Amino acid sequence: MSDDKRDFDAGAASWDEEPRRVKLANDVADAISAEIALGPSMDVLDFGCGTGLVAVQLSPLVRSVTGVDTSRGMLDIFKTKVEQQHLTNVSTRFLDLDRGDVLQGSYHLIVSTMTLHHVKDIGPLLEQFHEIMVPGGYLCIVDLDLEDGQFHSDNEGVFHHGFDRAELRMDFINAGFEDVRDTTAATMTKPIASGEERRFTVFLMSARKK
């Protein structure tokens, strides 16, 4: 694991060209739709939205989607999609919590896909999610189950080699969330450094603010 931030700008332009990522986003959007009753009165925050692979899929099912991310490069790709596809209910915002930015707004659903393992201290982030969520709102975190550090070929900016579901569940509860549930949302098979193919599992942990 490393203490440095990862540079997502560099790979932003070709991010969506990797079929594994697109498949994962499809599986994640399906898993969230199966877990949460999405509807036209819901405002959604996608934290670490990247190029919007998940956000774009959720957008027709809800009132609005706001994507926030620390990478201007990823957000630029997302913004181009929003313009080209005329997604009138989707907006994007650059945000860097380490720079003192704070999450704003009021959301019925907060989703975050494959981003938490890039956040060093997740407790305060979960507390911020709880603060900006309407009562009765939902949190959906999607990330890797514990792995041995082989998922990323370069572990710069990787603060967690996946998560232990039981520990993360306690983090959710400590941040004030209730009705914590988890399911396996997807699997991803990819080559690791040795050249061998490795299968990684990706969970969806959902919870509710009372």
Ligand SMILES: C[S@@+](CC[C@H](N)C(=O)[O-])C[C@H]1O[C@@H](n2cnc3c(N)ncnc32)[C@H](O)[C@@H]1O
């Ligand atoms: C692995 S990518 C996933 C992108 C997208 N959620 C997806 O599933 O395609 C992680 C994203 O999280 C963003 N990110 C990393 N640390 C972040 C932070 N502290 N706050 C907001 N975004 C962050 C990165 O810039 C990147 O776009």
